[in-house]
Amino acid sequence: MSEDKEFRRLFEEKENVVRILVIGDSCTDIFIYGSCQRLCPEAPIPIFEPSNTITNDGMAGNVVRNLKSLGVTNVDIITNKEQITKTRYVEDKSNQMLLRVDGNDRVSNSFDSSKVDFQYYDAVVVADYDKGFLTYNDIEKIGKKSKLSFIDTKKVVDHNYFNDYTFVKMNEVEWDRCVEKGANYMEWMDRLIVTMSERGCKYFDQTFPVDRSIEVRDLSGAGDSWMAAFVVKYLETKDPYDSIKFANEKATIVVQKRGVTTI
Numbered sequence: 450m451s452e453d454k455e456f457r458r459l460f461e462e463k464e465n466v467v468r469i470l471v472i473g474d475s476c477t478d479i480f481i482y483g484s485c486q487r488l489c490p491e492a493p494i495p496i497f498e499p500s501n502t503i504t505n506d507g508m509a510g511n512v513v514r515n516l517k518s519l520g521v522t523n524v525d526i527i528t529n530k531e532q533i534t535k536t537r538y539v540e541d542k543s544n545q546m547l548l549r550v551d552g553n554d555r556v557s558n559s560f561d562s563s564k565v566d567f568q569y570y571d572a573v574v575v576a577d578y579d580k581g582f583l584t585y586n587d588i589e590k591i592g593k594k595s596k597l598s599f600i601d602t603k604k605v606v607d608h609n610y611f612n613d614y615t616f617v618k619m620n621e622v623e624w625d626r627c628v629e630k631g632a633n634y635m636e637w638m639d640r641l642i643v644t645m646s647e648r649g650c651k652y653f654d655q656t657f658p659v660d661r662s663i664e665v666r667d668l669s670g671a672g673d674s675w676m677a678a679f680v681v682k683y684l685e686t687k688d689p690y691d692s693i694k695f696a697n698e699k700a701t702i703v704v705q706k707r708g709v710t711t712i
Contacts, residue, residue: 467684468523468569471512472591473576473583474556475526476533478507478669482541497538497547507535509576511670515677516574519699527565529556529582537669556581567594572615574680575600576673585610597684601676605630611637616689618676621645642693644675652693659697675700 480503485495506514509528516524534552539545560583567573573595577583585604592598592613600611601618605626611617617637619627624643644650649658678699682692 467521468571469516469521470570470573471509471524471526471576472573473509473528474578474580475510475528476507476535478505479534479536480539481536482539485540500541507670508578511673512574512576512677515674519677519681521681531556533580554580558582558584560587562587562590568596572597572680572684577602577604579603599680601672609636614640616640616642618642618644644672649697650693652689657693657697659701671700671704674703
């Protein structure tokens with residue numbers, strides 16, 4: 450039996466035990482594939498002829514999709530009711546993205562932590578894309594009330610909002626912006642994982658590289674896949690180092706596919 454199948458089998462056996470709640474901004478990811486074979490006579494731009502459209506749940510919704518693909522069946526989500534859309538126009542043969550159009554990029558803060566039984570869940574995953582659904586105070590309350598809590602955030606943070614989180618994940622760009630505000634002195638530094646795209650990720654002073662020999666087709670949604678894989682492995686092992694390596698492996702699989710895909 451392959452390692453992936455064995456891993457899914459173990460989680461399926463625990464499906465009546467493991468409960469995960471995902472909280473955060475979600476969107477509808479739309480990929481419109483087509484071709485550009487001529488220029489517009491009205492302006493020096495290519496004419497795009499669509500041939501295929503693929504629609505998926507994105508952001509927090511993509512975290513849920515990846516958790517389920519890893520064998521977690523008891524997954525709930527609390528997210529925005531207003532629809533955010535990300536529409537990407539992609540040249541089919543080259544997989545070159547030509548244009549991305551974002552619709553309704555801001556949503557209202559409608560999350561109410563008092564209505565959530567956090568202790569019902571073995572882990573809470575916060576996918577904070579900083580679109581307005583969660584405030585800093587919301588994020589702090591989630592960490593305080595949860596058994597285990599994991600956050601992937603795009604916010605610039607210079608306070609101890611993450612003190613009660615089990616792990617904090619940030620992209621390198623967001624982390625650099627936080628450092629400029631003095632965040633490198635925060636109490637949650639010992640739980641911070643910084644992802645660095647093709648250079649892997651960093652935890653404490655250790656760098657975890659990824660396989661750079663692969664062909665990267667699409668980075669869209671890779672961070673969601675990474676987070677889902679890390680959480681699932683950590684629930685199994687409680688070992689952050691093994692969990693990071695596992696998440697790197699799974700994210701590497703995802704970036705070799707096009708579009709926002711699952712593990």
